[in-house]
Amino acid sequence: TGVWAADFVAKIGHLESAQQSRHVHLEKVAKLVNERTDGAVEFQLFPQGQLGQQREMTEGVQLGTLEATVAPAAFLGGFNPAVSIMDIPFLLPDNDETAQKIRGGAFGEALCDSFNSRGVTCIGLWPNGKKNFTSSKPLASLDDFAGQKFRVMDSNILIEQFNSLGASAIALPFGELYTALQTGVVDGEENPLDTIQRMKFYEVQKHLVLSDHGAMEDVILFNPAWWASLPEEHQKTIVDTFNEVIPDLIAHKAEAVAAALEEIKASGIDIREMSDDEKAAFRDKMYPAGRDAYVERAGEEGENLIAVYEKEYEAATAQ
Amino acid sequence: MILFALVIIVAVLLLVLGFEMFLVLGVPALMIKEFFYGNLPDPVVIQKVLGGINHTTLLAIPFFILAAELMGEGQIARRLTGLVKVLVGHLRGGMGYTTIGGSMAFGSVSGSAPATVAAMARMVYPEMRKAGFSDKFSLGLIVSSAETALLIPPSITFIIYGWMTGTSVAKLFVGGLAVGLVLGLAFAIMAALEARRSGVERGPRTSWKERVLAIRDAGWALGMPIIILGGIYSGYFTPTEAAAVSVVYAIFVEGVIFRELTLRKLFAVTERAAISTAIIFILLAMGGLLSYFITLAQVPSAITAFLEAIHAGPIMFLLIVNVSFLIAGMFIDPNSALLILVPPLYPVALALGIDPVHFGMIVTLNISIGMITPPFGLDIFVASSTLSKPVLTIISGLWPFIIANLIVLAIITYVPDISTFLPNLVFG
Amino acid sequence: MKALAIIRTAERAAAVSIFLVMVALYFANVLARQVGGTFASEFAWVEEAVRLMSLFLVFLTVGLALEKGRHAGVHTWRDRIARATGLPLRKIVDAVGFVFCIYLVWLGYQMTAFVYGMGQKSPTLNIPVFWIYLAPTIGFALMALRFALSFFGRIDRFAGQASEEQ
Numbered sequence: 001t002g003v004w005a006a007d008f009v010a011k012i013g014h015l016e017s018a019q020q021s022r023h024v025h026l027e028k029v030a031k032l033v034n035e036r037t038d039g040a041v042e043f044q045l046f047p048q049g050q051l052g053q054q055r056e057m058t059e060g061v062q063l064g065t066l067e068a069t070v071a072p073a074a075f076l077g078g079f080n081p082a083v084s085i086m087d088i089p090f091l092l093p094d095n096d097e098t099a100q101k102i103r104g105g106a107f108g109e110a111l112c113d114s115f116n117s118r119g120v121t122c123i124g125l126w127p128n129g130k131k132n133f134t135s136s137k138p139l140a141s142l143d144d145f146a147g148q149k150f151r152v153m154d155s156n157i158l159i160e161q162f163n164s165l166g167a168s169a170i171a172l173p174f175g176e177l178y179t180a181l182q183t184g185v186v187d188g189e190e191n192p193l194d195t196i197q198r199m200k201f202y203e204v205q206k207h208l209v210l211s212d213h214g215a216m217e218d219v220i221l222f223n224p225a226w227w228a229s230l231p232e233e234h235q236k237t238i239v240d241t242f243n244e245v246i247p248d249l250i251a252h253k254a255e256a257v258a259a260a261l262e263e264i265k266a267s268g269i270d271i272r273e274m275s276d277d278e279k280a281a282f283r284d285k286m287y288p289a290g291r292d293a294y295v296e297r298a299g300e301e302g303e304n305l306i307a308v309y310e311k312e313y314e315a316a317t318a319q
Numbered sequence: 320m321i322l323f324a325l326v327i328i329v330a331v332l333l334l335v336l337g338f339e340m341f342l343v344l345g346v347p348a349l350m351i352k353e354f355f356y357g358n359l360p361d362p363v364v365i366q367k368v369l370g371g372i373n374h375t376t377l378l379a380i381p382f383f384i385l386a387a388e389l390m391g392e393g394q395i396a397r398r399l400t401g402l403v404k405v406l407v408g409h410l411r412g413g414m415g416y417t418t419i420g421g422s423m424a425f426g427s428v429s430g431s432a433p434a435t436v437a438a439m440a441r442m443v444y445p446e447m448r449k450a451g452f453s454d455k456f457s458l459g460l461i462v463s464s465a466e467t468a469l470l471i472p473p474s475i476t477f478i479i480y481g482w483m484t485g486t487s488v489a490k491l492f493v494g495g496l497a498v499g500l501v502l503g504l505a506f507a508i509m510a511a512l513e514a515r516r517s518g519v520e521r522g523p524r525t526s527w528k529e530r531v532l533a534i535r536d537a538g539w540a541l542g543m544p545i546i547i548l549g550g551i552y553s554g555y556f557t558p559t560e561a562a563a564v565s566v567v568y569a570i571f572v573e574g575v576i577f578r579e580l581t582l583r584k585l586f587a588v589t590e591r592a593a594i595s596t597a598i599i600f601i602l603l604a605m606g607g608l609l610s611y612f613i614t615l616a617q618v619p620s621a622i623t624a625f626l627e628a629i630h631a632g633p634i635m636f637l638l639i640v641n642v643s644f645l646i647a648g649m650f651i652d653p654n655s656a657l658l659i660l661v662p663p664l665y666p667v668a669l670a671l672g673i674d675p676v677h678f679g680m681i682v683t684l685n686i687s688i689g690m691i692t693p694p695f696g697l698d699i700f701v702a703s704s705t706l707s708k709p710v711l712t713i714i715s716g717l718w719p720f721i722i723a724n725l726i727v728l729a730i731i732t733y734v735p736d737i738s739t740f741l742p743n744l745v746f747g
Numbered sequence: 748m749k750a751l752a753i754i755r756t757a758e759r760a761a762a763v764s765i766f767l768v769m770v771a772l773y774f775a776n777v778l779a780r781q782v783g784g785t786f787a788s789e790f791a792w793v794e795e796a797v798r799l800m801s802l803f804l805v806f807l808t809v810g811l812a813l814e815k816g817r818h819a820g821v822h823t824w825r826d827r828i829a830r831a832t833g834l835p836l837r838k839i840v841d842a843v844g845f846v847f848c849i850y851l852v853w854l855g856y857q858m859t860a861f862v863y864g865m866g867q868k869s870p871t872l873n874i875p876v877f878w879i880y881l882a883p884t885i886g887f888a889l890m891a892l893r894f895a896l897s898f899f900g901r902i903d904r905f906a907g908q909a910s911e912e913q
């Protein structure tokens with residue numbers, strides 16, 4: 001920050017730690033936006049839930065106590081049932097470029113728009129990696145999942161995802177997960193590799209399947225009144241800057257995931273990559289279950305969004 | 320600055336004039352809101368009040384309070400302490416060691432210092448008094464022994480620290496075991512000295528036959544610690560769930576086996592536990608509000624700027640770390656202090672060549688101390704509400720323990736080997 | 748004072764039944780996990796439900812705790828200072844407490860109405876989130892009531908604190 005106070009100050013809260021990709025790129029965006037607006041716009045970052053849980057932060061953005069939050073889609077289903085589409089397993093294709101086509105195209109736009117009637121202004125989506133399965137029991141095949149207990153985040157769709165595999169979905173606070181895996185309260189969990197590495201889950205797990213089955217998408221939400229108070233040029237600068245760093249963000253995340261995999265490999269746990277055929281088999285089982293649970297919850301709006309998604313998915317993967 | 324001074328003066332006045340503690344915390348918090356964050360929508364106050372208590376892991380506190388009330392009202396507590404007396408009663412100060420050892424065992428699994436106070440206080444306090452320890456020493460020992468819950472694994476504090484810094488949780492757990500044992504040893508020395516000083520009598524030495532009889536008499540009561548410890552370690556339930564299971568077990572044993580727990584009694588006991596819970600949680604709620612405004616103030620950036628300005632070396636740096644945590648721990652929830660202070664201080668620690676595990680021990684020990692330092696010391700309030708003792712009486716008993724804690728902190732801080740020896744031995 | 752007796756009975760009954768149901772649900776959850784399979788998944792809402800109930804447990808009981816003089820505080824010097832200065836300190840505490848609680852009731856109402864208007868639902872139970880903000884709103888109202896009754900001398904909430912004077 002310069003000598004003169006900025007005209008527009010936004011506190012941005014989020015859950016990740018200060019070294020993780022999301023925060024690193026928020027810092028980048030904050031710096032670029034500040035420069036490009038000649039110091040008129042300042043972002044103050046509050047990482048790792050310093051300002052509360054995600055629900056509190058999202059409420060804060062609605063209320064105007066917090067100007068913005070970058071939230072995992074999985075934590076936003078209560079505010080906007082439509083966004084839970086992101087919880088459906090195997091939603092985004094493996095290829096980063098194809099995935100970005102879907103994220104940056106009509107589907108991403110429709111998803112983002114669905115927030116605007118819910119007291120927040122969505123200005124874009126950020127990729128934040130993909131989830132993989134770990135367990136203390138073997139995960140060698142689809143059948144192995146049956147009977148195992150997996151920890152899930154609060155989400156009906158994720159519960160159905162595990163039910164479709166014949167597994168138990170167990171709700172547990174994130175902070176208790178390490179110990180629960182260690183003692184065996186639950187057998188496994190699903191998270192991106194860099195989370196598995198940062199939380200040291202691999203220290204208390206025996207098997208890892210590189211399944212990339214769940215997209216972790218971040219939604220960038222601003223308080224509508226604060227957003228509207230910005231001159232249009234600043235709005236454009238902010239949106240463009242958030243979009244501009246996406247390739248960087250994907251690369252940074254890929255690097256973090258690669259480094260995480262190295263560290264996890266060194267620990268000697270069993271690591272297996274899921275083949276394309278296998279992924280297709282998993283998708284056949286899990287996608288319909290997740291889809292049905294989603295439509296049940298999100299209603300007509302959900303059906304419409306699914307239709308947009310499926311069209312985009314076909315178009316993007318056909319090429 | 321004048322406004323800030325006014326807030327402090329009002330807080331002190333409210334405290335001294337005997338206002339309820341939730342007002343002592345809440346009124347100044349509202350003043351800070353009006354003076355410094357006037358443009359924030361007011362309902363944020365309610366949001367943060369609720370945010371302070373809307374956590375699953377906190378549920379262990381009410382459940383263990385209820386279990387302890389049930390055991391104290393019925394026979395489980397009496398039979399368990401009877402067994403302990405037969406086993407260690409012939410040692411001078413044996414009840415003191417039992418309090419420390421019991422808190423360490425219970426704190427290990429529960430992972431929550433306030434839950435440990437809630438579960439232990441009602442059971443061991445009367446026995447410590449009967450054994451001849453003074454009121455103040457008994458209270459001080461019970462409250463401070465519970466601190467080991469955060470140090471002896473498993474511990475969520477280490478997991479959060481590991482997440483923030485990328486340090487191995489397994490290494491932190493092993494280091495925490497060593498530091499927790501050092502702290503327990505320090506308290507044991509204090510108990511020994513106090514027992515000698517105030518002439519605590521030895522009980523008669525008991526025969527093996529008496530001991531076997533006592534174990535048999537403890538029977539169903541002995542199931543309680545076995546179920547809690549065994550259930551958690553063998554993965555049947557989480558520590559929070561163990562608290563609920565212990566309530567069910569207590570109702571079953573007192574009601575069905577000992578046949579003394581009537582419905583009327585169950586109602587009265589549950590109501591008492593509910594009131595204790597309310598007293599503690601309203602303070603946590605106000606603490607959540609205060610912590611929020613302190614987070615917004617971005618105090619840590621001032622600390623790092625100060626560190627840069629004075630070119631602090633490792634010794635000076637660690638001193639400033641300890642002082643910062645100590646002050647923060649006096650006024651805000653120690654877990655918030657962890658989230659706010661570690662991110663700016665950790666990179667400095669790394670640059671100064673301080674071992675991440677060692678730094679984790681220093682931080683976590685500070686967090687533990689924050690649980691017992693007045694004016695905002697959660698464990699003080701838990702003891703006050705579960706034992707119906709004035710806050711001031713507990714605080715006056717705590718001073719020697721806070722000093723002992725600071726001595727241990729100084730040793731842990733400046734003798735890194737205590738923290739790193741075991742982890743390096745185990746993990747190379 | 749019959750109305751107060753009714754409120755008191757309602758608070759006690761609510762607190763006790765909520766507390767015991769919380770225990771039962773958590774216990775059932777542990778048992779269900781031993782059964783395993785998709786049956787265990789059926790209980791995924793328990794965590795959220797018990798957390799919600801704990802909020803009501805706390806805020807339906809804070810008023811009772813106040814009436815019994817049980818809230819933590821340093822009461823050691825209050826009455827001595829009152830005698831020495833001639834200030835009606837107990838009344839002042841009641842008045843400040845009343846204003847504080849009424850203000851928080853107002854804020855609680857605003858927050859509840861706001862979240863109600865946004866229509867936010869809870870993630871697994873799928874119930875409206877405004878319920879959680881109703882808890883503190885009710886709780887501070889129950890405490891405001893006790894502060895007011897004590898101010899007008901209709902209840903003696905200080906009786907239990909007499910022993911704290913040294």
Ligand code: NA
Pocket residue numbers: 426427428429430431467468469470471472473474
């Ligand atoms: Na522990």
Ligand code: NA
Pocket residue numbers: 648649650688689690691692693694695696697
């Ligand atoms: Na403290």
